[in-house]
Amino acid sequence: MATSEIFFGPFKVTTQVFYKTRLSMAIVNIKPILPGHVLVCPLRVVARYKDMTNEEVVDHALAVQKVAKVIERVYGTTGATVAIQDGASAGQSVPHVHTHIIPRKLNDFPSIDDVYTHLESSEGNVGKFFEYQRQRKIVEEQKKELVVESMNRPGRSMEEMEEETRMLTAEMEKEETKRSSL
Template sequence: MATSEVFFGPFKVTTQVFYKTKLSMAVVNIKPILPGHVLVCPLRVVARYKDMTSEEVADHALTVHKVVKVIERVYGTTGATIAIQDGGSAGQSVPHVHTHIIPRKLNDFPSIDDVYTKLESAEGNVGQFLQLQKLRKAVEEQKKELVVESMNRPPRTMEEMEEETKLLAGELEKENESKL
Protein backbone atom coordinates (compact mmCIF):
# COMPACT_ATOMS: atom_id res chain seq x y z
CA MET A 1 0.00 0.00 0.00
CA ALA A 2 2.64 2.54 1.06
CA THR A 3 4.98 3.72 -1.69
CA SER A 4 7.61 5.70 0.23
CA GLU A 5 9.29 4.69 3.47
CA VAL A 6 7.09 5.22 6.51
CA PHE A 7 8.33 5.30 10.09
CA PHE A 8 6.79 4.70 13.50
CA GLY A 9 9.30 6.62 15.61
CA PRO A 10 12.69 5.25 14.54
CA PHE A 11 11.23 2.02 13.13
CA LYS A 12 10.39 1.47 9.46
CA VAL A 13 6.79 0.18 9.18
CA THR A 14 6.21 0.75 5.47
CA THR A 15 4.76 -2.72 4.80
CA GLN A 16 2.49 -2.60 7.87
CA VAL A 17 0.58 0.50 6.72
CA PHE A 18 -2.96 -0.44 5.69
CA TYR A 19 -4.45 3.05 5.44
CA LYS A 20 -2.87 6.40 4.76
CA THR A 21 -4.14 9.95 4.38
CA LYS A 22 -2.24 13.15 3.67
CA LEU A 23 -1.27 13.42 7.37
CA SER A 24 -2.05 10.09 9.09
CA MET A 25 -1.52 6.37 8.80
CA ALA A 26 -2.94 3.21 10.28
CA VAL A 27 -0.61 0.27 10.90
CA VAL A 28 -1.05 -3.28 12.10
CA ASN A 29 0.54 -3.99 15.46
CA ILE A 30 3.53 -6.32 15.84
CA LYS A 31 2.26 -7.44 19.25
CA PRO A 32 -1.53 -7.05 19.34
CA ILE A 33 -3.21 -7.38 22.72
CA LEU A 34 -6.29 -8.77 20.96
CA PRO A 35 -6.89 -9.66 17.29
CA GLY A 36 -7.36 -6.47 15.27
CA HIS A 37 -5.34 -4.24 17.65
CA VAL A 38 -3.97 -1.52 15.34
CA LEU A 39 -2.34 1.90 15.68
CA VAL A 40 -3.19 5.25 14.09
CA CYS A 41 -0.33 7.77 13.94
CA PRO A 42 0.48 11.07 12.29
CA LEU A 43 2.77 10.53 9.29
CA ARG A 44 5.15 13.09 10.73
CA VAL A 45 7.13 11.61 13.58
CA VAL A 46 6.01 13.76 16.51
CA ALA A 47 6.45 12.59 20.09
CA ARG A 48 3.58 14.31 21.90
CA TYR A 49 -0.06 15.00 21.09
CA LYS A 50 0.32 18.64 22.13
CA ASP A 51 3.03 19.06 19.47
CA MET A 52 0.76 18.04 16.59
CA THR A 53 -0.63 20.76 14.35
CA SER A 54 -4.37 21.43 14.38
CA GLU A 55 -4.59 19.94 10.89
CA GLU A 56 -2.79 16.78 12.08
CA VAL A 57 -5.10 16.46 15.09
CA ALA A 58 -8.21 16.75 12.90
CA ASP A 59 -6.91 14.28 10.30
CA HIS A 60 -5.80 11.87 13.04
CA ALA A 61 -9.25 11.95 14.67
CA LEU A 62 -11.01 11.35 11.35
CA THR A 63 -8.65 8.47 10.60
CA VAL A 64 -9.35 6.87 14.00
CA HIS A 65 -13.09 7.30 13.33
CA LYS A 66 -12.87 5.56 9.95
CA VAL A 67 -10.52 2.78 11.05
CA VAL A 68 -12.48 1.83 14.18
CA LYS A 69 -15.63 1.25 12.10
CA VAL A 70 -13.79 -1.10 9.77
CA ILE A 71 -11.92 -2.90 12.57
CA GLU A 72 -15.13 -3.60 14.51
CA ARG A 73 -16.83 -4.92 11.37
CA VAL A 74 -13.88 -7.08 10.25
CA TYR A 75 -13.27 -8.57 13.71
CA GLY A 76 -16.96 -8.88 14.64
CA THR A 77 -16.65 -6.90 17.86
CA THR A 78 -19.14 -4.80 19.76
CA GLY A 79 -16.85 -2.07 21.04
CA ALA A 80 -13.31 -0.72 21.03
CA THR A 81 -10.80 0.65 23.44
CA ILE A 82 -9.34 3.80 21.89
CA ALA A 83 -6.31 4.97 23.84
CA ILE A 84 -3.38 7.38 23.57
CA GLN A 85 -0.47 7.12 26.00
CA ASP A 86 0.98 10.61 25.66
CA GLY A 87 4.58 10.69 26.87
CA GLY A 88 6.82 8.22 28.68
CA SER A 89 5.26 8.91 32.07
CA ALA A 90 1.90 7.88 30.60
CA GLY A 91 3.30 4.58 29.30
CA GLN A 92 4.17 5.65 25.74
CA SER A 93 6.87 3.20 24.59
CA VAL A 94 7.66 4.73 21.18
CA PRO A 95 8.18 8.51 20.95
CA HIS A 96 5.63 8.96 18.16
CA VAL A 97 2.00 9.85 18.86
CA HIS A 98 -0.13 6.76 18.33
CA THR A 99 -3.69 5.84 19.11
CA HIS A 100 -4.35 2.22 20.01
CA ILE A 101 -7.57 0.83 18.55
CA ILE A 102 -8.32 -2.43 20.31
CA PRO A 103 -11.52 -4.16 19.19
CA ARG A 104 -13.43 -5.48 22.20
CA LYS A 105 -16.04 -8.09 23.01
CA LEU A 106 -17.90 -8.49 26.28
CA ASN A 107 -15.79 -10.41 28.82
CA ASP A 108 -12.64 -10.50 26.66
CA PHE A 109 -10.69 -9.62 29.84
CA PRO A 110 -11.62 -10.48 33.43
CA SER A 111 -12.04 -6.76 34.11
CA ILE A 112 -12.84 -4.12 31.48
CA ASP A 113 -9.82 -2.05 32.50
CA ASP A 114 -7.34 -4.97 32.34
CA VAL A 115 -6.56 -3.85 28.79
CA TYR A 116 -4.73 -0.84 30.25
CA THR A 117 -2.62 -3.09 32.46
CA LYS A 118 -1.69 -5.10 29.36
CA LEU A 119 -0.76 -1.94 27.45
CA GLU A 120 1.60 -0.87 30.24
CA SER A 121 3.14 -4.30 30.88
CA ALA A 122 6.35 -5.68 29.34
CA GLU A 123 4.30 -7.67 26.84
CA GLY A 124 2.57 -4.50 25.67
CA ASN A 125 5.81 -2.52 25.41
CA VAL A 126 6.26 -2.46 21.63
CA GLY A 127 9.02 0.15 21.82
CA GLN A 128 11.15 -2.04 24.07
CA PHE A 129 10.54 -5.05 21.83
CA LEU A 130 11.46 -3.13 18.66
CA GLN A 131 14.61 -1.75 20.30
CA LEU A 132 15.62 -5.27 21.33
CA GLN A 133 14.88 -6.54 17.83
CA LYS A 134 17.02 -3.77 16.31
CA LEU A 135 19.81 -4.51 18.77
CA ARG A 136 19.62 -8.23 18.04
CA LYS A 137 19.95 -7.57 14.31
CA ALA A 138 22.98 -5.32 14.86
CA VAL A 139 24.64 -7.94 17.04
CA GLU A 140 23.88 -10.72 14.54
CA GLU A 141 25.57 -8.63 11.87
CA GLN A 142 28.66 -8.50 14.07
CA LYS A 143 28.48 -12.30 14.60
CA LYS A 144 27.95 -11.96 18.37
CA GLU A 145 25.33 -13.62 20.53
CA LEU A 146 22.65 -11.78 22.44
CA VAL A 147 20.23 -13.14 24.99
CA VAL A 148 16.87 -11.41 24.70
CA GLU A 149 14.37 -11.71 27.49
CA SER A 150 11.40 -13.90 26.75
CA MET A 151 8.05 -12.14 26.59
CA ASN A 152 4.71 -13.85 27.16
CA ARG A 153 3.09 -12.54 24.00
CA PRO A 154 5.22 -13.51 21.00
CA PRO A 155 5.63 -10.99 18.19
CA ARG A 156 4.02 -11.72 14.87
CA THR A 157 6.06 -12.41 11.80
CA MET A 158 6.35 -9.82 9.04
CA GLU A 159 4.30 -12.18 6.84
CA GLU A 160 1.47 -12.29 9.39
CA MET A 161 1.44 -8.50 9.68
CA GLU A 162 1.56 -7.99 5.91
CA GLU A 163 -1.34 -10.43 5.46
CA GLU A 164 -3.45 -8.42 7.92
CA THR A 165 -2.29 -5.21 6.23
CA LYS A 166 -3.68 -6.44 2.87
CA LEU A 167 -6.95 -7.55 4.45
CA LEU A 168 -7.53 -4.25 6.22
CA ALA A 169 -6.42 -2.14 3.24
CA GLY A 170 -8.98 -3.96 1.09
CA GLU A 171 -11.71 -3.42 3.67
CA LEU A 172 -10.93 0.31 3.87
CA GLU A 173 -11.07 0.55 0.07
CA LYS A 174 -14.53 -1.06 0.18
CA GLU A 175 -15.55 1.44 2.87
CA ASN A 176 -14.35 4.38 0.75
CA GLU A 177 -16.11 3.03 -2.39
CA SER A 178 -19.40 2.67 -0.52
CA LYS A 179 -19.25 6.37 0.41
CA LEU A 180 -19.01 7.48 -3.24
Protein backbone atom coordinates in the same frame (compact mmCIF):
# COMPACT_ATOMS: atom_id res chain seq x y z
CA MET B 1 0.02 0.58 -0.69
CA ALA B 2 2.83 2.95 0.32
CA THR B 3 5.35 4.16 -2.22
CA SER B 4 7.92 5.92 -0.01
CA GLU B 5 9.35 4.87 3.32
CA ILE B 6 7.08 5.44 6.31
CA PHE B 7 8.27 5.45 9.90
CA PHE B 8 6.71 4.81 13.28
CA GLY B 9 9.21 6.64 15.45
CA PRO B 10 12.59 5.26 14.36
CA PHE B 11 11.09 2.06 12.89
CA LYS B 12 10.29 1.59 9.22
CA VAL B 13 6.67 0.38 8.90
CA THR B 14 6.04 0.97 5.21
CA THR B 15 4.64 -2.52 4.63
CA GLN B 16 2.39 -2.38 7.71
CA VAL B 17 0.39 0.68 6.58
CA PHE B 18 -3.17 -0.26 5.64
CA TYR B 19 -4.76 3.20 5.55
CA LYS B 20 -3.27 6.58 4.80
CA THR B 21 -4.57 10.12 4.55
CA ARG B 22 -2.61 13.23 3.72
CA LEU B 23 -1.51 13.56 7.38
CA SER B 24 -2.23 10.23 9.11
CA MET B 25 -1.66 6.51 8.77
CA ALA B 26 -3.00 3.32 10.28
CA ILE B 27 -0.66 0.39 10.86
CA VAL B 28 -1.03 -3.17 12.06
CA ASN B 29 0.47 -3.90 15.44
CA ILE B 30 3.46 -6.22 15.86
CA LYS B 31 2.24 -7.21 19.34
CA PRO B 32 -1.56 -6.96 19.37
CA ILE B 33 -3.29 -7.33 22.72
CA LEU B 34 -6.39 -8.71 20.96
CA PRO B 35 -6.99 -9.60 17.29
CA GLY B 36 -7.45 -6.40 15.28
CA HIS B 37 -5.43 -4.17 17.64
CA VAL B 38 -4.05 -1.46 15.33
CA LEU B 39 -2.45 1.97 15.65
CA VAL B 40 -3.31 5.31 14.03
CA CYS B 41 -0.47 7.85 13.90
CA PRO B 42 0.34 11.15 12.27
CA LEU B 43 2.58 10.63 9.23
CA ARG B 44 4.99 13.18 10.65
CA VAL B 45 7.02 11.69 13.48
CA VAL B 46 5.91 13.79 16.44
CA ALA B 47 6.42 12.53 19.99
CA ARG B 48 3.59 14.22 21.88
CA TYR B 49 -0.06 14.92 21.15
CA LYS B 50 0.35 18.54 22.27
CA ASP B 51 2.96 19.04 19.53
CA MET B 52 0.65 18.04 16.67
CA THR B 53 -0.71 20.83 14.49
CA ASN B 54 -4.45 21.57 14.56
CA GLU B 55 -4.74 20.11 11.08
CA GLU B 56 -2.96 16.92 12.18
CA VAL B 57 -5.24 16.57 15.23
CA VAL B 58 -8.40 16.83 13.09
CA ASP B 59 -7.09 14.46 10.41
CA HIS B 60 -5.92 11.99 13.08
CA ALA B 61 -9.30 12.01 14.86
CA LEU B 62 -11.18 11.40 11.60
CA ALA B 63 -8.78 8.57 10.70
CA VAL B 64 -9.30 6.97 14.14
CA GLN B 65 -13.07 7.13 13.62
CA LYS B 66 -12.91 5.53 10.15
CA VAL B 67 -10.45 2.84 11.14
CA ALA B 68 -12.35 1.94 14.34
CA LYS B 69 -15.57 1.49 12.35
CA VAL B 70 -13.89 -0.92 9.90
CA ILE B 71 -11.97 -2.78 12.62
CA GLU B 72 -15.16 -3.43 14.61
CA ARG B 73 -16.93 -4.72 11.48
CA VAL B 74 -14.04 -6.91 10.32
CA TYR B 75 -13.37 -8.44 13.73
CA GLY B 76 -17.05 -8.77 14.68
CA THR B 77 -16.79 -6.77 17.88
CA THR B 78 -19.25 -4.54 19.69
CA GLY B 79 -16.90 -1.83 20.92
CA ALA B 80 -13.33 -0.59 20.95
CA THR B 81 -10.85 0.72 23.44
CA VAL B 82 -9.36 3.87 21.90
CA ALA B 83 -6.31 5.02 23.85
CA ILE B 84 -3.35 7.38 23.57
CA GLN B 85 -0.41 7.02 25.94
CA ASP B 86 1.01 10.54 25.66
CA GLY B 87 4.64 10.53 26.81
CA ALA B 88 6.91 7.99 28.48
CA SER B 89 5.44 8.66 31.93
CA ALA B 90 2.03 7.66 30.51
CA GLY B 91 3.39 4.38 29.14
CA GLN B 92 4.27 5.47 25.59
CA SER B 93 7.02 3.10 24.42
CA VAL B 94 7.65 4.57 20.95
CA PRO B 95 8.16 8.36 20.79
CA HIS B 96 5.58 8.92 18.03
CA VAL B 97 1.97 9.84 18.79
CA HIS B 98 -0.21 6.78 18.26
CA THR B 99 -3.76 5.90 19.09
CA HIS B 100 -4.42 2.29 19.96
CA ILE B 101 -7.66 0.91 18.55
CA ILE B 102 -8.40 -2.38 20.29
CA PRO B 103 -11.62 -4.07 19.17
CA ARG B 104 -13.54 -5.36 22.19
CA LYS B 105 -16.22 -7.89 23.03
CA LEU B 106 -18.01 -8.29 26.32
CA ASN B 107 -15.94 -10.44 28.72
CA ASP B 108 -12.82 -10.50 26.50
CA PHE B 109 -10.83 -9.82 29.70
CA PRO B 110 -11.80 -10.76 33.26
CA SER B 111 -12.21 -7.05 33.97
CA ILE B 112 -13.02 -4.43 31.30
CA ASP B 113 -10.05 -2.29 32.36
CA ASP B 114 -7.51 -5.17 32.21
CA VAL B 115 -6.70 -3.96 28.69
CA TYR B 116 -4.85 -1.00 30.26
CA THR B 117 -2.69 -3.34 32.33
CA HIS B 118 -1.71 -5.11 29.10
CA LEU B 119 -0.93 -1.80 27.37
CA GLU B 120 1.39 -0.75 30.20
CA SER B 121 3.10 -4.12 30.68
CA SER B 122 6.32 -5.33 29.14
CA GLU B 123 4.11 -7.42 26.83
CA GLY B 124 2.93 -4.23 25.19
CA ASN B 125 6.30 -2.51 25.07
CA VAL B 126 6.77 -2.38 21.30
CA GLY B 127 9.75 -0.04 21.54
CA LYS B 128 11.70 -2.52 23.62
CA PHE B 129 10.66 -5.38 21.32
CA PHE B 130 11.89 -3.51 18.21
CA GLU B 131 15.10 -2.62 20.02
CA TYR B 132 15.58 -6.30 20.78
CA GLN B 133 15.02 -7.19 17.13
CA ARG B 134 17.62 -4.62 16.03
CA GLN B 135 20.27 -5.51 18.58
CA ARG B 136 19.90 -9.27 18.94
CA LYS B 137 22.64 -10.02 16.44
CA ILE B 138 25.00 -7.50 18.02
CA VAL B 139 24.78 -7.73 21.82
CA GLU B 140 24.17 -11.19 23.27
CA GLU B 141 23.68 -10.01 26.88
CA GLN B 142 20.91 -7.56 25.92
CA LYS B 143 19.28 -10.31 23.94
CA LYS B 144 18.97 -12.55 27.01
CA GLU B 145 17.46 -9.79 29.13
CA LEU B 146 14.94 -8.68 26.51
CA VAL B 147 13.90 -12.19 25.45
CA VAL B 148 12.62 -12.91 28.94
CA GLU B 149 10.56 -9.72 28.91
CA SER B 150 9.03 -10.37 25.47
CA MET B 151 8.19 -14.06 25.82
CA ASN B 152 4.68 -13.60 27.19
CA ARG B 153 3.43 -12.11 23.95
CA PRO B 154 5.92 -12.59 21.11
CA GLY B 155 5.83 -10.30 18.12
CA ARG B 156 4.30 -11.47 14.90
CA SER B 157 6.31 -12.24 11.80
CA MET B 158 6.55 -9.76 8.94
CA GLU B 159 4.53 -12.20 6.81
CA GLU B 160 1.68 -12.26 9.35
CA MET B 161 1.61 -8.48 9.58
CA GLU B 162 1.72 -8.01 5.80
CA GLU B 163 -1.13 -10.50 5.36
CA GLU B 164 -3.27 -8.53 7.84
CA THR B 165 -2.20 -5.29 6.12
CA ARG B 166 -3.45 -6.56 2.73
CA MET B 167 -6.75 -7.69 4.22
CA LEU B 168 -7.34 -4.42 6.08
CA THR B 169 -6.31 -2.33 3.05
CA ALA B 170 -9.02 -4.10 1.04
CA GLU B 171 -11.57 -3.57 3.82
CA MET B 172 -10.74 0.14 4.09
CA GLU B 173 -11.11 0.46 0.30
CA LYS B 174 -14.53 -1.25 0.49
CA GLU B 175 -15.59 1.24 3.16
CA GLU B 176 -14.42 4.19 1.06
CA THR B 177 -16.29 2.84 -2.00
CA LYS B 178 -19.43 2.31 0.08
CA ARG B 179 -19.23 5.87 1.47
CA SER B 180 -18.67 7.46 -1.94
CA SER B 181 -21.71 5.68 -3.40
CA LEU B 182 -24.07 7.14 -0.76
